Amino acid sequence: MSAPLPAFRHEPHGSPVAADERGRQIADPGFGRVFTDHMAVVGYTAAEGWHDPHITARKPFQVDPACAVLHYAQEIFEGLKAYRLDGGGIALFRPVANAARFRRSAQRLAMPELPEELFLGSLEALVRADAHWIPAIDGGSLYLRPFMVASEAFLGVRPAGEYLYIVLASAAGSYWKGGVRAISLWVSHDYTRAAPGGTGAAKCGGNYATSLVAQAEATRRGCDQVVFLDAIERRWVEELGGMNIFFVFADGTLRTPPLTGTILPGITRDSILTLARDEGLRVEEAPYAIDDWRTDAERGDLVESFACGTAAVVTPIASARGPDYSFQVGSGGMGQLTARFLDRLTAIQRGRAPDPHAWRHLL
């Protein structure tokens, strides 16, 4: 039995967004732009530990310009969604898994670990306060962004002694403009995302900062997303800037790169592996070389590939391109197994299917 959730003091927003304006904002929110009225906040100091959990108005706040996160990027975050269930009620999807990953990220960034009950308590309190922001549109959800920053004002290079843990909530539709469609990938042979011993398995802002130049190159080359190769051999396909990757072979085998420490252990990735094993599919967590991906796709031995993550859900991959090659994946559209995983996963998330693994966390 886990510990009881701590009470979050509630300071209601003095002037929340009016209902008609909120309705306008959440009619077509896209991703990451429309924020709710409140946020959850918990402080940490070495002397006091975690203290003062509360819900308050979401607003800019002051930090000292010497604040450690602004200089040394001591920051971690999470991403998960709250869904309105078809049968009524609201559920978070696998928040206990996010709580565990947040603690592992904290360890890697030399930050204090947030207890699971504070993590879950912050999400529940915030979603309760702002549930009316969940868009009632196809694919709508409340995207939750817990994060922790080093807030101590000190320029010496050592783990900070003060931190702020905050959760934002953002009304979300599709991550992709215009809804789910097959995406094109740029294979980065120049930039890598993570090296052995580095922070690839942690969800820290620094990983995303270093991915931006590669993503910008992908965009410049007319591709939707960048896909990274391993840092040692520049051969093994690892993941996208913000999504894991799966391959489907003509014989029905499903493969995804293994968790060797350089890729993020995605919760969507784990959910798809579990669903695939439940179905009796042959599943491999094994490396896949970029050259093999290309030749297998060209020969028809590889029939589908897809990206997955909380924000992107399950997104088909149409094609991949590098400096001197380009290939199409399968039909270039939504593959059969890709569609099935998208459907099965969202059916569980939205309460339209049984939940054999108890992934829905009801509020």
Ligand code: PLP
């Ligand atoms: N890989 C990276 C680099 C990510 O940023 C994300 C998104 O969170 C994922 C994979 C997918 O993880 P999850 O399924 O837990 O959202």
Ligand code: COI
């Ligand atoms: C997520 O899917 O939750 C992510 O964090 C990906 C991206 C928005 C950074």
